[in-house]
Amino acid sequence: MTVPRDRSFVQVDVFSTRPFQGNPVAVVMDGTDVTDDEMQRVAQWTNLSETTFVLPATTPEADYRLRIFTPQGELPFAGHPTLGSARAWLACGGVPRHTDRVVQECGAGLVTVRRGTDMLSFAAPPRIREGALDDAYLHRIIKAFGIQAEDVLAHQWVDNGPGWAVLHLPTADDVLALDPDLSLIPEAMVGAIGAYPEGAEHDFELRTFAPGCGVPEDPACGSMNASVGQWLTATGAAPSAYRVSQGTRVGRAATIEVNAEADGTVWVSGTATVLVRGTITL
Structure with missing residues (x-):
């Protein structure tokens, strides 16, 4: 059984220039050795649209891997958690392989996030x-x-x-x-x-x-x-x-x-x- 420990936790407001007027996402910056059941319980507890967990990438093209949970289950991809988690990762000292973009690995594959002056942008994944x-x-x-x-x-x-x-x-x-x-x-x-x-x-x-x-x-x-x-x-x-x-x-x-x-x-x-x-x- 894994001994509980303190992990960095960030909450990001996405899609609004006015504080507390966008859509919040909770980001656990280190999801290493957190079980699926624990991730789901945290997502139920935060009671936000989504809660995410940042993990080491499994492919050299990505800067990190992201798992995304709603209160009821895991999603392969979600938009505001992608932008919010990228912002959290950068704010917590993440250094991307490319200065102008971050590459996220998730259930839907690789998602590119462009870094602008005031905004972030993600490339829409293919529709299934x-x-x-x-x-x-x-x-x-x-x-x-x-x-x-x-x-x-x-x-x-x-x-x-x-x-x-x-x-x-x-x-x-x-x-x-x-x-x-x-x-x-x-x-x-x-x-x-x-x-x-x-x-x-x-x-x-x-x-x-x-x-x-x-x-x-x-x-x-x-x-x-x-x-x-x-x-x-x-x-x-x-x-x-x-x-x-x-x-x-x-x-x-x-x-x-x-x-x-x-x-x-x-x-x-x-x-x-x-x-x-x-x-x-x-």
Whole structure:
């Protein structure tokens, strides 16, 4: 049995320039010899959307390995934990192999994180499922959202690991008006996006609901923004660069920037600010 010891612990606020208005992630900086069950218990205890554990990389291309846990299970990839953990690793003295980027190893493979002046950006991983939703699942989501079929402009699987699906609604106001009955879709990982009027501070409002992971509404979701960005920019439903507002209905003020490059790579960018430093005994 491993004797508990103090390990560095960091909490990072991601996707907001205003303190305590983004999406927090808890980062255990040394996950060595922590068991799967212990990791899961810590994630349940922090009760955040995600808690991560930093481990030595198993491949020379990566700077570190990351394991990502929701209150109910492990994810192969998640967006705001990727940016938050990269910020925590750098703030705790991590030295990347390349000065302009960090390479994270996780269940989804290698994820590149660019280092900007004020923001970090991750390259969206490939989707493992895409295409239109089947009629039965779409009907369940529409019923849970309390809307009509004619309110849906488009719908899509946008799964890059967590299991995301999304509905495209006509306006940001339509998205903000949703008051979903998640008991009708308890296993779902689903979002809704709608456009703001031209000239607004943000181009879209996005909301993500994750009852399947024990998170009724995520304040700011990098993984869904990544895969939705791949979908919308590829179909021409969004420009190659746009800004998303998220968290409004849960009292947060997150801003996510999405940029699709000429080679098709979609980058998701946002701030990541260390707000808590200390130790955790594990």
